[in-house]
Amino acid sequence: MSTTETSQKVHDEPQLKFLDKPIEADATTDIIYMMCPMHLLTIEDQVKEIETGQILSILTDYDGALEDIPEWCLKTGNEFIGIFEDDDHYKFFIKKIKES
Amino acid sequence: MKKIYMDHVATNPLHPEVLDAMLPFFKENYGNPLSLYEPGIKAREAIEHARESTASLINAKAKEIIFTSSGAESNNFALKGIASAHQNKGKHIIVSRVEHHSILNSARFLEKQGFAVTYLPVDNYGRVNPADVEKAVNDETILISIIHASSEIGTIQPIADIGKIAHEKGIVFHTDSVAATGNIPVDVKALNVDLMTFAAHQFYGPKGAAALYVREGSRIVPLIYGGIQEGGRRAGTENVPAIVGMGKAAEITIRDLQKRIDHVLPKRDSMISTGLSVDKVILTGHPEQRLPGHASFVVEYIEGEAMLMMLAVKGIYSASGSACSSKALKSSPVLISIGVPVHLAQGSVVFTIGESTTDEDITYFNETFPQIITRLREISPYSKGWEGTEDATCTAKK
Structure with missing residues (x-):
């Protein structure tokens, strides 16, 4: 496999990125204790509410979000900045790149 | 005779205007609110309109209303949902001795799950002394729930004063307002409550429709998991006619209270x-x-x-x-x-x-x-x- 092919493969798969500390977000939505598919519905709704270039933070304790949110970012062309793992929940950070 | x-x-008889508002949702507007075609969209819009009206009755935002099936469900949801959500902070709950059985029995259930519950005494008129609430609070207290008005003796509690104490101490405050909402003016902001239970049939709406007010930003563990109804906080296909009836009853109550x-x-x-x-x-x-x-x-x-x-x-x-x-x-x-x-x-x-x-x-x-x-x-x-x-x-x- 060539270097080019490897890079392409990495780019196409959602990557879990963990942050050492939380970053400042322009909007925060708390959906702790909500189950699937509330994380995906909430992301769709909340991303519409912010401007391109702004950062949305989603607070959730739903493990499935670890797979789904990076995947959603890849599909919609928004930037998945990373995850901060708090005591009992995750904080996801997403930068809005374009109107979905 | x-x-x-x-x-x-x-309970109360259904107000004729409420029945008129409900009937189309038993007949032609039978769609599931989650469906993406016209009957579903009509049902969904009707629910969201009812949510606005129901919220207005208690000076809340629409997004702060979760529709349930009864006051008893809302009370169970409030106690169990808040206890589960906050148990990492502490495991002590305060209620009064004059609560409805849906509060008292939920509290007893939580005791079996390892929570400590204080049952506050009342005076000869059935009133809770806010100073007793303050004295009962400890470092483990996560929830205070005091009934708004007693269906048995009619006494109205000093809810705003108790709510002030709860908020000064950072404790979640719930009131069971089933007997009060619809019979006296109720404003969740003036009452300093984080959660409030109320039921449609107390103000000439249908049985089987009630709500739990949950202040924006509050965390609560759902009682019923499943679909995405009620923002994922209360699953189950909505009782559309009943919810529509509750909304209409709220509008009439705002007008006629x-x-x-x-x-x-x-x-x-x-x-x-x-x-x-x-x-x-x-x-x-x-x-x-x-x-x-x-x-x-x-x-x-x-x-x-x-x-x-x-x-x-x-x-x-x-x-x-x-x-x-x-x-x-x-x-x-x-x-x-x-x-x-x-x-x-x-x-x-x-x-x-x-x-x-x-x-x-x-x-x-x-x-x-x-x-x-x-x-x-x-x-x-x-x-x-x-x-x-x-x-x-x-x-x-x-």
Whole structure:
């Protein structure tokens, strides 16, 4: 496999990125204790509410979000900045790149 | 024979405008609110309109309303949901001794799950002293739940004062407002509550429709998991006609509440005067801080169920207290908590009136109630020889 092919493969798969500390977000939505598919519905709704270039933070304790949110970012062309793992929940950070 | 319904705290008839609003959602507008085609969209829009109206009734935002099936469900949801969500902070809960069984039994359930519960005493009027709430708080306290108004004795609690204490200490505060919302003005912001239970059938809406107000930003663990209804916080296909009915009933209540209060208040005062004009009849609950359509008494030397039956024979439908206590023939915990001796608690009777109650109904009541007391005392084995005694015991005299 060539270097080019490897890079392409990495780019196409959602990557879990963990942050050492939380970053400042322009909007925060708390959906702790909500189950699937509330994380995906909430992301769709909340991303519409912010401007391109702004950062949305989603607070959730739903493990499935670890797979789904990076995947959603890849599909919609928004930037998945990373995850901060708090005591009992995750904080996801997403930068809005374009109107979905 | 006259038939006079004086049990409005048990439930109310459906307002005709509410029925009209509901009917299309039993018939042509039968869609599932989650469906993406027209009937579903109509149902969804109707629910969201009802949510706006229901929120307006209590000065909340639409997104702060979760529709449920009953006050009991909302109370279970509030206690169990907040306890689960905050158990990492502490495991102590405060309730009063005069709560509805849906609060008391949820609290007992949580005790079995390892939570500690303080059951606060009340004064002789059934009021919780806010200072007692403050004293009961400890580092583990995560939730305080105090009933807004008692269906049994009509007493209205100092909810805003208790809410202020809860918020100063960073504790979540819930009130069960089933008996109050729709009968007195209710503003969740002025009351300092984080969660509030209320039910549509208390303000001429349908049974099977209720709500839990959850202040924006509050975390709560759902009682029912499943679909995405109610923002994922209460799964299950919505009872669309009932929710529509609740919304319509809320709109009518916003319009008519003051008129309803002005209608029942002088009638209630007349009933209380009549009751207290009879020897050894005691008003239960607070004389002023009470629901406007609520008159409740303990009648000494008479067994409450006999009184209810005699009243029903005369066409007056009333209650002896909480339905649970009545069915189980147990002394009401509320009456015991306000210091009514066990033997007197059996003589409890509760009259609650509403917008259909007329002056003629009150005149009939004022004539009939004292006659029934007199008649029952004539045949009561407990009453023999009590006249002229100073003590209020009703031990059988042989």
